[in-house]
Amino acid sequence: MTANQIAACTTILAGLVLSVAGVYYFQKRKKKDIVPCTWEEVGKITHLNLYPLKSGHRLELQRAECTEFGLKQTKEDEETLQMRDRGLVVYSEKDHEFRSGRTYPKMTLIDVSVHDENHLAIDAPTMRTLYVEIPTKNGQNQTKIKLHKNEEIPTIDCGNEAALWLSRYILGKDTGLRLGYHDASSRRDITKTHNIALDFYKDLSNSSTGLYADLASTNLINLASITDLSAKLNNCTITVNNFRPNFVVDGPNLKPYEEHDWHWVKIGDVILKNVKDCTRCIFTTVDPESGIRNANMEPFKTLGKYRLSDGPDNLPVMGINLEVIKQGLIFLGDKVSVARRK
């Protein structure tokens, strides 16, 4: 063979190897993403909750849109502005790090609603109602906040009056905290900050993320898991709301913790993929109705005795985080069907 022929052969060979690798990669990816065609009905949606403010109080809904970023109010319920799950965040003025109910349990008592076409109304015990002009990107105060692992996420600052109100309610001071708003115009990039989680949870990706949710856009809990945990607790009552899920499922034959083996979940026409166990922190010890932390670290302590994650966090697990694969409307009482992991 001449040198030219050898070069040509090498090129053809390299091309072949590349295309075989390409086809293999493509098939591997695709296989993972194929929505199943057989489903098993397991129960119904008994609670549909949206948390307008990260760490704030929940909004209990009859129906919601399930978008790529998680739950959103419907146009039928709120004509001018539809709030999204964890679309608002409290952050520190000094370093722009988010603040949560882990440090400030009374944040769980903050209620957010839509007041009129230009304002949100924010309420908390002992405080007068705060009316916050709904921020838009045009000419507004854009900045970045930091979530876990120093992940930076864009935010639109909601102004000085909101900052004063939050600082007074949460810190008892006139400064220190600010309010940020996400307009859902961008998707998070978790590839650098969450590389350890991405290595461990194979179905997790950028497209799993919510707005200011810790990571994923939605959270689901099987009520049987809460019943089982409750039975193990002494001297302490909890509800599913200690764990702040978006979807609660109940059904006559559900076994505790079986949701961890659901690979796919269908609610009405909406299709979701289980991307991760939901690991838990001491925030679960805060009673969501009183804003008071349990003195004995429950239910966190008991959960940690028998349900520790095998993932990188090594924390107690309750419920699952799901990515929205097919968007649509979800109603309270919708049937829930699943495809289990093989």
Ligand SMILES: *[C@@H]1O[C@H](CO)[C@@H](O)[C@H](O)[C@H]1NC(C)=O
């Ligand atoms: C804009 O946001 C920053 C914090 O991100 C704050 O310090 C500043 O006071 C804000 N400006 C106005 C006009 O609200």
Ligand SMILES: *[C@@H]1O[C@H](CO)[C@@H](O)[C@H](O)[C@H]1NC(C)=O
């Ligand atoms: C994640 O999202 C960012 C921003 O949208 C993008 O630049 C990056 O390529 C994405 N990474 C992956 C692996 O999809």
Ligand SMILES: *[C@@H]1O[C@H](CO)[C@@H](O)[C@H](O)[C@H]1NC(C)=O
């Ligand atoms: C029950 O809980 C309270 C605080 O919530 C604590 O003071 C008390 O010692 C506990 N009792 C027992 C028997 O653990």
